Amino acid sequence: MPSVLVAMSGGVDSSVAACLLQEQGYEVLGSHLSLVHLDGVEHGCCGPSARRDAAATARIAGFPFEICDLSDEFEQRVIADFISEHASGRTPNPCARCNGEIKFGAFLRRADALGIDLVATGHYVRAVRDGRGSWQLLRGADRAKDQSYMLHMLGQRELSRSLFPVGGFVKTDTRAIAERFGLPAATKPDSQELCFAPAGDAGGFVRNHAGSLVREGGEVVDPGGRVLAEHDGTFAFTVGQRRGLGVATGAPVYVTEVDATANRVVVGPLELLTKRGLVADRVSWVAGGPPDDGPFEAEVRIRYRGGDVPAVVSPGADATIEVEFRSPQRSVAPGQSVVIYDRDRLLGGARIVHTFR
Numbered sequence: 001m002p003s004v005l006v007a008m009s010g011g012v013d014s015s016v017a018a019c020l021l022q023e024q025g026y027e028v029l030g031s032h033l034s035l036v037h038l039d040g041v042e043h044g045c046c047g048p049s050a051r052r053d054a055a056a057t058a059r060i061a062g063f064p065f066e067i068c069d070l071s072d073e074f075e076q077r078v079i080a081d082f083i084s085e086h087a088s089g090r091t092p093n094p095c096a097r098c099n100g101e102i103k104f105g106a107f108l109r110r111a112d113a114l115g116i117d118l119v120a121t122g123h124y125v126r127a128v129r130d131g132r133g134s135w136q137l138l139r140g141a142d143r144a145k146d147q148s149y150m151l152h153m154l155g156q157r158e159l160s161r162s163l164f165p166v167g168g169f170v171k172t173d174t175r176a177i178a179e180r181f182g183l184p185a186a187t188k189p190d191s192q193e194l195c196f197a198p199a200g201d202a203g204g205f206v207r208n209h210a211g212s213l214v215r216e217g218g219e220v221v222d223p224g225g226r227v228l229a230e231h232d233g234t235f236a237f238t239v240g241q242r243r244g245l246g247v248a249t250g251a252p253v254y255v256t257e258v259d260a261t262a263n264r265v266v267v268g269p270l271e272l273l274t275k276r277g278l279v280a281d282r283v284s285w286v287a288g289g290p291p292d293d294g295p296f297e298a299e300v301r302i303r304y305r306g307g308d309v310p311a312v313v314s315p316g317a318d319a320t321i322e323v324e325f326r327s328p329q330r331s332v333a334p335g336q337s338v339v340i341y342d343r344d345r346l347l348g349g350a351r352i353v354h355t356f357r
Helices: 012-023 048-061 071-087 094-114 171-181 202-209
Strands: 003-007 027-034 065-069 118-120 125-129 135-139 218-221 227-231 254-259 264-268 275-285 296-301 309-315 321-329 337-342 345-356
Touching (some): 012 027, 012 118, 027 048, 048 065, 048 171, 071 094, 071 202
Parallel strands (some): 003 118
Antiparallel strands (some): 218 227, 254 264, 275 345, 309 321, 337 345
């Protein structure tokens, strides 16, 4: 059987993935990714207890285990991009960035360096080959836990060397399997926080690590330019945000625009959030290219836990696309991902750059 390097966060999904592969006869090496150094702070997938749980799973199942320090790559590829996106007035998607650059980038290179055939994770997605031998990426069987949105950047090279052992299960089945193996993570709650920002305080992280983005005297204005409040950095705002604006207008208002260059945030009524479409860059296609050279019909998703939206997708030059929604959508945030589907099959995805009405 092939050898496989399994990314083990210490959570139930990756623990079960590793144990199932061991049970199926793969030559497993468990690998806990050390991405940030938090000086012993307990935090999601990156704290001491996560490392202990991952190591305990390896001991129980009887396969070797390592701790792989990818903190330099994470700093250069994920943290730097997170700060750069905020500096440009966009709302970054660091989890998707981490998957593309670290878990299926640097981690694959780690497998190469060790002479290991495959990598595996605990993501809820499915990878299958079609009749022509091409790899397809499908949503996870558990639609409530599907993580395909966060893996839209994977292509043929990555999928040909990746295994997703829990992608065909619902979460309750995964926990039942963990109990069967006697794993410490069987009842462990899911972690949904940013691994590099304890308590999920992304704004606090920016203040501590990117002081140049803290700029006093910023303005919060209405659509006509009237100043309603002041702020100390546009990084604290995202399109669609309602809470924490520091304004009282007598009626609900939402962030409709973030202008980092001018250090200005525009707020307005809900109807101003409605957009007819978007333009996106950094496009990647699972098949290596779009399904059609011209415009095509698809469903798109503009936020991780959002719904699927019928749209017309038009591929452009320089890895860009234009997406026109069949019905206008609210809170389309530049910097977030737009992901394209044909029913359960993921076609590709991109970074939202700007929107149009």
